[in-house]
Amino acid sequence: MSIIALEYHDVVAGADWDSSGFPGEAAASYKLSDVVFMAQLDVLSESGRRVGADVHAALADPEVPHVLLTFDDGGASALTVIGPALASRGWRAHLFVPTDRIGTPGFVTVEGLRNLQRAGHVIGSHSATHPTRMSRLSAAALRAEWRGSIALLEDILGERVTVASVPGGYYSRPVAEAASEAGVRALFTSEPVTAIETVASCAVIGRFTLRRWHSARYAASLAGRRSFARYGQWIGWSAKKLLKRTAGDAYLRWRAATFERASR
Numbered sequence: 001m002s003i004i005a006l007e008y009h010d011v012v013a014g015a016d017w018d019s020s021g022f023p024g025e026a027a028a029s030y031k032l033s034d035v036v037f038m039a040q041l042d043v044l045s046e047s048g049r050r051v052g053a054d055v056h057a058a059l060a061d062p063e064v065p066h067v068l069l070t071f072d073d074g075g076a077s078a079l080t081v082i083g084p085a086l087a088s089r090g091w092r093a094h095l096f097v098p099t100d101r102i103g104t105p106g107f108v109t110v111e112g113l114r115n116l117q118r119a120g121h122v123i124g125s126h127s128a129t130h131p132t133r134m135s136r137l138s139a140a141a142l143r144a145e146w147r148g149s150i151a152l153l154e155d156i157l158g159e160r161v162t163v164a165s166v167p168g169g170y171y172s173r174p175v176a177e178a179a180s181e182a183g184v185r186a187l188f189t190s191e192p193v194t195a196i197e198t199v200a201s202c203a204v205i206g207r208f209t210l211r212r213w214h215s216a217r218y219a220a221s222l223a224g225r226r227s228f229a230r231y232g233q234w235i236g237w238s239a240k241k242l243l244k245r246t247a248g249d250a251y252l253r254w255r256a257a258t259f260e261r262a263s264r
């Protein structure tokens with residue numbers, strides 16, 4: 001349990017949720033306000049763990065307890081809020097980008113990615129198209145998602161890209177095998193576990209997710225030594241996984257309907 005990885009998405013000022021990342025109410029429930037985010041960083045700095053290291057450094061240093069900070073979806077707030085907030089503390093963000101979105105409204109640009117790289121942050125793939133169910137893709141489609149997105153990022157950044165995260169939490173072993181083949185050495189999932197698995201040449205690392213309503217205290221609890229918050233996420237995730245497996249399309253329809261109701 002030496003690595004606890006936290007999964008964030010966008011961080012926005014005020015309640016302008018659609019200003020960064022994917023639009024809509026379902027996506028917004030994964031976005032944090034900048035005020036709450038800064039408060040979370042404050043409590044994490046007091047967690048007794050090393051916060052904000054590069055994942056490869058953390059994997060090479062298993063005796064030291066780490067908190068890794070990861071951000072999915074490549075929203076524009078990576079450059080305006082997240083990058084500067086972490087850099088001012090000497091921490092690194094792992095920023096995972098669905099490469100088809102680069103330069104589109106609400107998402108980071110090519111120049112923005114280069115600026116984030118220069119500031120010391122780690123840029124990785126979040127697939128090319130952000131498919132709804134990554135684990136359902138054929139082997140060829142999985143290869144195309146990882147290889148295409150990584151080739152593009154390497155072209156932009158001028159260096160090897162060895163980290164990635166799985167979109168939508170739809171993880172399976174073939175997803176990791178295809179990522180490994182594409183050069184990924186650290187793959188983050190959304191499974192709320194601290195055990196790290198190795199698939200081919202790739203370390204598969206679970207993450208604990210922060211949602212819009214989570215307080216600084218909750219973030220502190222996720223990073224704690226014995227954590228009911230981590231256990232709670234695991235219970236919730238296990239139930240949801242069962243539902244996804246048994247209900248499939250019905251689960252996605254229910255989720256969409258629930259968020260539509262909530263946003264009315």
Ligand SMILES: [Zn+2]
Binds near residue numbers: 072073126130166168
């Ligand atoms: Zn995503």
